[in-house]
Amino acid sequence: MQISPTALIIIGLLLAAWMVAAAWMMIAAGGKARGAEGSRKAARRMARMIDEAPAIPLVVRTDGRIEGSDRLAGWLGLDTLPEYLSELDGGQTGDHGKGLSADQLKELTENVRRSQKTAAPFRMALTPPGSQRSLAVRGVLADPQVSPGGAALVWIFDFSESESELSRLREEAARAKGDFGALVGIIEAAPMPMWFRGPDAKLQLVNKAYVDAIGAVDADSAVIKQQELIESIDGLTAAQVAGQAFEKKMPIERIVTATINGQRRALRVSDLPLGKEGVAGYAVDIEEMEEQGRQFRAFRDAQRSMLDQLSIGVGQFDADRKLTFANQPFRRVFALNSGVVSQGIDFERLLQNARENGRTPEVRDFPEWRTEHTEWFNAGETQEEAWPLSDGTHLRIVAQPMPDGGLVIVAEDRTEQLALSATRDTLLRTRTATFDSLFEALAVFAPDGHLQLWNRSFAGTWGLEPELLDAHPSAEELLEAIAPNLARSKQAKGIGEVIRAATLDRKEQGGRIALADGRTLEFAGIPLPDGNGLLTVLDVTANEQAEAALRERNKALEAADEVKTQFLSNMSYEFRTPLTSIGGFAELLQAGVAGDLSDQGKEYVEAIIESVGRLTDQVENVLDLSQSEAGLLPLNKKRLDLMPFVTDVVRSREQVISDGGITLDLRGSKASGKIEADKRQLGRAIGQLLDNAIAATPSGGKILVDLSKQKGVAQIVISDNGTGMSKDELKRAMAGQNDTKKQGLGIPLARQLVESHGGTLEIHSRQGEGTAAVIQLP
Template sequence: MNAIPLAIAVGAGAFALLATAVVRRIMREGKHAQQRSSEQVASLRALVDDYEALLSSTGEVTIVWSGRATPKFFGPASSILPAGRRVEGVLDFASWLSPTDAEALAQRVADLRAGGQGFDLLFTARDGRQMRAMGWALGGRIALRLRPTLYQPGDRVPNRGDDLERVIGTLPDPVVLFGPGGKVVFANAAYQALARSTQGTPSEIADANGLELVSLDLPVGKAAYLRVRPGTATAPIPAPAPDGLAHLSAIIDALATPIAIFNAGRELVQCNRAYAQLWRLDPKWLRQGMDERAILDKLRTDGMLPAEPDYQAWRARHLQSYTLKTPRESDPWHLPDGRTVQVISAPAGPKGGVIYVFEDITDQLKLKSQHRTQLDVQRSTLNALNEGVAVFGTNGRLTLANPRLSTLWRLPTNLLDTNPHIDQIVEAVARALPEDGAILWRDLKRSIVDLNPTRTDTHGRITRADGKMLDYAITRLPDGQTMMTFVDVTESANYQNVLKERNEALVTADRLKDAFVQNVSYELRSPLTNIIGFADLLASEAAGPLTDKQKSYTDYIRASSVTLGVLIDNILDLATVDAGIAQMRPEPQDVPALIEKAKAGLAATFPDIDGEEPLNIEIDIPEELPVLYADGTRIVQILYNLLSTAARFTEPGGKVRLSVIPRGERMIFTVEDDGTQMTDEMRAALSDRSDAAATSARHRGAGLGLAIVRSFVHLHGGTISVERREPRGSRVVVSLPLAAALTTAAE
């Protein structure tokens, strides 16, 4: 019985050991499988990188769409777009094609992406180049290839015969090309070397040198080459030039890039015209076999080499190019004449020597410097702006931004430095503004990713949940990118709202004031009429005789009632002017008659009262006055208020003087008094209507009267001024145009 538990324990232990071994084996195999998968993925990625590098090195641009993902671009933008443009700008067809061609290509691309309809079209770009556009479907992907055609308008289409001559010229064996009638039209350098030693036809030259002439029929003519007859030993064909480089002479000389070839002995073997032009050397002086050191010495003498303190050491470093095994690009040479030259040295062949390729990069460096300066200025300008600026490429990535954008939207600065995709910005804004940040930027994103060539610029205002108000503008740039600007208008908008509310309150208060003034004025007229009537009844003694004191009191009541009536009329007139409904009735006026009416009103306001000396009023009017076109009622009110104001500031028995003088096309009214000088409040009433606080009962109502004068004078298009008189008194001058009332009424 005791053996059974022991057997179970042994079996369990054996099973555990076996399971552990199996698990370890599975884990080991899993690691090997994972390692193989990683190697396969790395291999595939390397293969993809090779394919992408191959596509990018061609003179064309290829765009590949995979579903709704961002398209991938392969190839240099310079093959399609002007220099400095980003490759994403090729999708902005209208920027490099005519409107008709751009619309047609956009429609074909849309059909390709929607239904997989391939196409192969030719277009003419804005710069005149012929362009070819090919679109096709790749399973679940769509591809578009754009490239210039092989031959452009205006180019001379190469002759197939020219191509054949070019090929024949590079062959080491003697070859000739025959034209019509069997005439030799071209021979390569090897054949020319034979022809110089042996004269005759190709057949005769072949026989003389123990060679065999083999004829070939070509599509563009007939050719023949010379070869050694089978089983025949003959002298080797003479080489056309040392090192076998002569067959490159024509090609090198035709290049615009300066090139010079030296053999292992530093002797000049070949150079082209561009080399002589670069260093400004006489081609007759620059002959084959010259030592490079002699050429360098002449260039130094002519001031064409970099200014080096130790020329011999510099030349020795340069001549180390003869020991190179691989091409080398040296530091740029900064020449005394301001040019900068880049030098590339490469081995000339197995026998030694060096090939120099020179490139004048002066303009290139200048453009880079200008571009760098422009970028620095642009960045400094953007950083100093109070507006937040963001520029997105056609792939939806941020290409340019300023710190203000980070401040307005609470974005991390390190995020903007990584050129994030707009989706990353949406996520960052959503974290910073959880209430509505994501919603606002999703709406903005639609304008960024929209590649429709007919889209337009947009602008508007954003009101955020945190109370911020931002004015934004989305502008499409010429290179296909999109610029967004944001301006914080929170304070100005709030201030505008406050001003609007305050203005509405002021308008309402002014309306209530006008209604109150009119209602009160009309309500005061009824009791005032009763007071004036009873005062006149008492003064007539119809109700019984009055004592002297009673008569004096009655005169005061009548004078005060008249003054109160004038004040009520002034209040109503001011309300009419403020409401903008005052009407002018211009007529030819008799100025002396108007003055008499004003004096009569003044006499009613300041009656002769027992015990007081009467007011002395002097009137100075010329015998002949020009016609004054004005509203007579308003002029009487102007004169009355000027005289009554002067009378209030003049002691009983004092003198008030009114003079009228015509001056050009204007009439001048001057009122002078010898009383106390007018207060600052009274002066303010003539320039800006305000409440003039009276300092005594005698001055009461003067401020309102002067406000009436100011309003009616301006209504006639005139001016008013106040001056101090010495030693006492004031002078008020009113200048009215003779016919301004007619013009005002006509308007």
């Protein structure tokens, strides 16, 4: 059967169409296959991203079925993820470290159901029992495209690291908060004012001490009013100073004075910049420190002033071994000048200079010696040395290390002490030799009563054995040994009382005692300056015998003195009465009572009257001298003007002076004053001296009588330029042994009369030049 061309064309067209359709279908199938492959890749990528995501989704259907990743099972400690939500406890109670605990599962179930019913989201945190993993749960109602039918989508986050960090931060925050609270409490309770300023230098915070210091009501009031503690200084306020510290980013510290509680106090104020936050400040009360500093400086100055008064040299070195102070004796010992001290000479240089000045001992190796002495600064104890110098000086050097690393050198010149010690040894030996050479028996007792020193005579005087004294017995033991040698042994107690009074009571007592052999001893206890007591014993047997003889002689002298007194009393009458009678009768004859007398008779009468007057004067002189020596001369003292009194005495002899061709010079004035004296007796004394001057002065000579008063003492000087006397002649005149015509009893009598008035008489004479008599009266 033949096919027509049309059929063939149609068949061809059909085949072509089929082929086109097949090709299109193949192309469409290839595109869908590529799309499916891309979807699979995207799904795998999404699943991988979900697996790597920090959150794991969990779909909970309304019937309790769950869909989720096995990774969630690992978070919950399960081998596989169960099919239902109620099985998340792992089929256990939750106490073995798998799944959730019953309480956690119950809370999760309730939140899921509430979200499924109300579409309300929820959040909660889970920590599987026995695990340190912290899970954050966030649940919402699932989108229908995700899971239709009202399922819940739960996202579970592992924030274990974040939770640990949060816990750490919470702990640090809590600790920081506690520290801040404690810091605020410390600042508030601090005894010193503290404050904080903002970047604008305005107060933002002050503590209670600040409030109390400025007298504010409270801290808020002080901040609001911007009350400053520190006053403006040099035009700068406290806020401006704080602003400078903030700008320079450097702390500023200064010492200022401020009024705190009504008192001016010294404060050390510090402003400390705290970055961009502001400036903190505080004020430390250093008033006591300043006061202590002033007291220390005053003490140091007083100490150094006191050290300058010492006779011992003191030098102070600091920790750098520099001389900081040296008193005058120290400079003198080491031959230092003030410039060296002010420059702070080094210790080694000081030793070098001292060596050059000969103020160190001679040593073989001086550098080594100097190094050894430099180690004094590091010594732990006091060092002491004796330095004998080449000029004979002996120094005692004491080095005292100080706690601050310094050194104090004490230099004492012991040259004089050593000389005194040698002298003392010599004196002790001399004392021992002196003790042994004395006639008295001596013994020295200590305050406790023991015998310390004695001489050789002590044992023999009391009849004791020398061996007993060598044992330094006590006073009681010594008295027991002495008692048998006494005439009455009980008298030994009196010796003990004398020793006790000298040593303990510091009183001097004495006594006399008789020994059994007939001797008599006189003893005395004398307190010594060193607290000991001296017992001195003297054998007065011969003295007692001589004393008895002297008593008898004294009685005889007293009897003779009584006879002398009676003789003077009688002679005063027996001499004066006949002379008065003779003179009276002669004057009657001269007056013609017995008739007229011839010229020769008149001459005889005149000679009798003249002789009676002369004899009367001599008798008066003898009696007055005798009575004055015997202390029987009566004195009738009255207040006398010295110048008129002496003038009267001189005028009574004016005729005699004129007849002898003698010049008289009387000097004085009323300034000579007044005296208490017997006019008659003192006039006789001055007259006797004036008569002696007249008798010793030749014609043409001169007599000077000078009156004066010095320091309340009246002075009368009677001088002449006559013949004068040698020393021997003056000595005899003072004793009344010269030529009677010239001197007689005048000088002895005048001296007795002057001394009876409490005055003194001195005679100065030189042969050929004259004589001067000086009377001084109180």
